[in-house]
Amino acid sequence: MGKVIAIANQKGGVGKTTTAINLAASLAATEHSTLLIDIDPQANCTSGIGLEPKDVEASIYEALIGEVSAQETVLSTEIPFLDVVPSHINLVGAEIEMIDVMEREKILSNALKRVRRKYDFVVIDCPPSLGLLTLNSLTAANSVLIPVQAEYFALEGLGQLLNTIKIVRQHLNPDLEIEGVLLTMFDTRLRLSNQVAQEVRRYFGDKVFETIVQRNVRLSEAPSFGKPVILYDATSKGSRNYMSLAREILADNQRFLQHHSNGSESDDDSAPLPATGNPSTTGTASNRADNPEESVPGALSEAPEEKTPANDFSL
Numbered sequence: 573m574g575k576v577i578a579i580a581n582q583k584g585g586v587g588k589t590t591t592a593i594n595l596a597a598s599l600a601a602t603e604h605s606t607l608l609i610d611i612d613p614q615a616n617c618t619s620g621i622g623l624e625p626k627d628v629e630a631s632i633y634e635a636l637i638g639e640v641s642a643q644e645t646v647l648s649t650e651i652p653f654l655d656v657v658p659s660h661i662n663l664v665g666a667e668i669e670m671i672d673v674m675e676r677e678k679i680l681s682n683a684l685k686r687v688r689r690k691y692d693f694v695v696i697d698c699p700p701s702l703g704l705l706t707l708n709s710l711t712a713a714n715s716v717l718i719p720v721q722a723e724y725f726a727l728e729g730l731g732q733l734l735n736t737i738k739i740v741r742q743h744l745n746p747d748l749e750i751e752g753v754l755l756t757m758f759d760t761r762l763r764l765s766n767q768v769a770q771e772v773r774r775y776f777g778d779k780v781f782e783t784i785v786q787r788n789v790r791l792s793e794a795p796s797f798g799k800p801v802i803l804y805d806a807t808s809k810g811s812r813n814y815m816s817l818a819r820e821i822l823a824d825n826q827r828f829l830q831h832h833s834n835g836s837e838s839d840d841d842s843a844p845l846p847a848t849g850n851p852s853t854t855g856t857a858s859n860r861a862d863n864p865e866e867s868v869p870g871a872l873s874e875a876p877e878e879k880t881p882a883n884d885f886s887l
């Protein structure tokens with residue numbers, strides 16, 4: 573079974589879609605078969621990867637309402653090893669339509685059971701809310717990656733997100749891990765960015781990725797050409813940052829990948845995944861300090877050892 577990573581933060585415009593597209597493309601570039609799922613009615617991920625949402629015949633919406641199987645919504649992309657499940661504006665109504673369905677938080681998890689086996693990674697781009705679509709994503713996921721914009725009020729709302737993760741773990745998906753917290757839109761020239769990075773590190777400790785995504789105009793231009801940045805400008809800072817993130821995630825998930833490629837996993841869909849790190853940092857970068865590439869000098873130089881509030885959610 574592929575590892576399912578949900579990219580979530582209910583705050584708008586923090587870099588969820590940019591991260592979903594470019595992480596998925598970078599994982600594919602390392603020849604790991606990857607499925608990118610757009611579960612946001614805005615369908616930014618769909619258009620950002622080069623599909624016209626209005627031309628999509630079967631989207632995640634049809635899979636969620638059971639009209640088609642998830643497999644039937646999968647489209648290939650111009651990147652080898654990368655497939656996509658598109659979204660559609662119809663998805664706006666899905667949250668209402670799903671309300672009366674039994675086990676409504678598990679619809680996506682059930683829909684993905686078969687299709688996820690074909691991939692090493694499944695990356696889900698969540699909408700900016702903690703509604704039923706995000707809950708479904710967290711229930712279907714092995715881990716959650718939280719992008720945090722290096723801006724004022726970066727931590728605002730994160731308590732609510734952590735609380736949601738906790739509730740999902742208690743009631744729906746006990747194995748949900750925090751893959752990591754990713755600083756995005758970091759501006760090396762601003763002291764503010766460094767201050768925010770320090771504060772995020774103080775709060776989340778070693779759950780923060782060593783990789784920081786810097787503000788880079790190529791990242792914001794690429795979606796209008798329907799391309800991940802790695803195809804639009806492979807040598808740009810943005811492209812290198814997301815390759816670095818992919819490598820960090822691959823390093824953190826070695827045990828999982830070995831297990832996956834051995835085919836030793838059980839066919840039982842409820843079988844838990846192998847642990848990817850030590851119990852206190854499972855799902856986070858246990859060897860992040862060994863991967864300083866693309867890190868910003870002085871931004872995250874010291875990782876405090878002490879317990880952080882996010883430890884309450886460690887898995």
Ligand SMILES: Nc1ncnc2c1ncn2[C@@H]1O[C@H](COP(=O)(O)OP(=O)(O)OP(=O)(O)O)[C@@H](O)[C@H]1O
Binds near residue numbers: 586587588699791
């Ligand atoms: N590192 C970056 N450098 C420059 N621009 C960026 C960067 N990351 C994201 N952006 C731009 O910031 C805007 C918001 O990013 P994005 O759409 O990825 O956020 P989001 O969290 O998915 O938003 P929403 O909550 O609406 O879904 C976009 O215009 C995107 O191109």
Ligand SMILES: [Mg+2]
Binds near residue numbers: 590697
């Ligand atoms: Mg988005």
